[in-house]
Amino acid sequence: MAILKMSTYPFQSTRLTMAEDDLQSTNLLLQAWYIRQEVAGSYNYLHLWIRTLEKVKAIIKSKLEAFWAHEIRMTSIGAREHREQTGRDKTVDVLFKLEFSDGRYHFLNPTHEEVVTPIMKEFIKSYKDLPTSVFQIQTKFRNEKRAKSWILRGREFLMKDMYSFHATLADLDSYYTQAIEVYHQIFGALGIGEDTYLTYASGGTFSKYSHEFQTLTPLGEDVIYVDKEKKIALNKEIIESPEVKEEFKDYHFEEARASEVGNIFKLATKFSVPFEVKYADKEGNLQEVYMGCYGIGVSRTMGIIAEKLKDEKGLVRPEHIAPYDYYIVPIGNETMTEKADYLAHVLEKKGYAVMVDDRAVSPGVKMRDSELFGIPQRIVISQKSLEAGGYEYQKRTSEEKKIVQEGEL
């Protein structure tokens, strides 16, 4: 449905008072009926948020598929036996336990390494089967002690997680470097590329560093150290390390607040060893498989974008992920509403998604809601605009209004 008539739309705007510790964007998303809380840390997505999500998903998918990753969709229920194999039935403290009525129990997956590794083990036999990678966009569950503000990590949220499988650490390294580039492309397409930094974080046995992607935003929950010219950052955890200080001595870091939108790790053999994922090399000798994992907090990133791009009038949706492209406001008699419907169909034919505010409410309410919803472009059709020679056009990000003809849109 590329035309939405507000007169038939259930999710009208609401006035809400804000709790003191809430982010302003959460309040705006509630007011504009993008979301509704079910329990702390778990949100229902309403129509405008679903449309945003679909666009975000499409961007992520297209970039990862161009990067030779295959989409899959793993279960929410994770087999207990798989977690026992890595010991992460005991060491992960945010697991939701599911008691089955047959007396056994399993878990809700907070991450999917224990699911993806046994699946891929069944396929990976030879060096010819490597490298390969799969990804999914799927719900994660975390039994958090306290649910934090909604855009931060909740109890039920959406993540994109990708897993890559390699014959050698060198091949993993090379893929990992390319993945960083793909991540920059994704965050660029989502409209936060400029302020999203590759951020060095502590590594593991097989690599000095892992990496976060941090987006600068004034109320971000993390403090990072940014070199804006060289376009990298360090996280708080490693900034004081003498080794890090030496390695980055030519950089000029400044402190900044940011929120994490993604993170990538070299898992190396952490999961292939317990699951015994091995391949036969050219000589027929069995070798361990190296793995990488690459996350993007999908719902979290959507929230961070809302927080980062809002203004005093409401949400500001970037063009590529806006739920609708145009918000048409007819003001006055029936003729104006008919003209609005006509224009909506013209724009729909051109491939745009259009909201038409044909409600029997005051022009002020319509104007205010168009701003609250954050739709990128508004068109007002009124006697006044027609006398001036067309429609009044205004971008959500600009104060400038101009009169345009149908053909200019």
Added chain:
Amino acid sequence: MAILKMSTYPFQSTRLTMAEDDLQSTNLLLQAWYIRQEVAGSYNYLHLWIRTLEKVKAIIKSKLEAFWAHEIRMTSIGAREHREQTGRDKTVDVLFKLEFSDGRYHFLNPTHEEVVTPIMKEFIKSYKDLPTSVFQIQTKFRNEKRAKSWILRGREFLMKDMYSFHATLADLDSYYTQAIEVYHQIFGALGIGEDTYLTYASGGTFSKYSHEFQTLTPLGEDVIYVDKEKKIALNKEIIESPEVKEEFKDYHFEEARASEVGNIFKLATKFSVPFEVKYADKEGNLQEVYMGCYGIGVSRTMGIIAEKLKDEKGLVRPEHIAPYDYYIVPIGNETMTEKADYLAHVLEKKGYAVMVDDRAVSPGVKMRDSELFGIPQRIVISQKSLEAGGYEYQKRTSEEKKIVQEGEL
């Protein structure tokens, strides 16, 4: 990614032996790497199954949006308080209980009436807000005592559920009748329209009948009574009722095996009463809201289609929901593989999705896999086909092979 090269594809076919009580289609979906089981009743969707799912979802969405329903996405975690309001924290025996680390508990939603009703209550104030409807395609969880064969109801599965809200029972009746028509359109588009029957089932306080949509299939788990000419059916539960016998005395029913793909109910005030969802009528008097609910078992329907349309060679995917449109098999030297790549790009430009079997395996394996995967159209490029004047083209549903030129595809 509209071109899939088999040489870079992880999920190659597998030979599997079948357990005696399994459906043949489950075995085929496992062999063709469409799915993998995580725990009994919960399946991981691999690449070809995800592509099928996306197509099925798109068909359902487009039909429901044309029917003025708004897509939303409700949470998997359902607030305990909401279920206490309807008493269905105690009466529903398939609830998975989630213990939160703060000591409280909630549930995983097996259905979403207790979520959608409070959301809509916040909006529905006046008769002007009605009718309205919302739908979602979302995971459901059921704590089944025994997980049945996978295409039947599992522990974790996908459903489309739609909920409608009305000022009067008459308005609900009218919407319900239209919904039946929309359901027929959906099952038609999914390729099972001809064998899917509106099936009368027992009703409730507010309506004589509810309705199932049952698809005829030899190993179906239900027995229904079908009038093939008049295109309706009765379920087992009501066939012996004297009232039903009287009402349907002019019909000619025959017994048939079928599987349920959808069901629709008039909930009437069952949920609006406990949640006190009321609207002000024209005179300003508060009235109860009437609700309808409309389900399609999305993953279940996908399984039923696989079971129904398979043949002795493997899966047979209907055109509209096939993961790929063409399967190209180059046979022989490098030139043939280059020709296959070229043709794949031509077809991709025309909007088709193409698998290219460029693996270093025998022609027999490629041919067998193209059939196992069930891709609707196969093109063989070989010295022999070129000498005959082009490519060898064959539909999955036909034995006929013909030589075609590029322009004919």
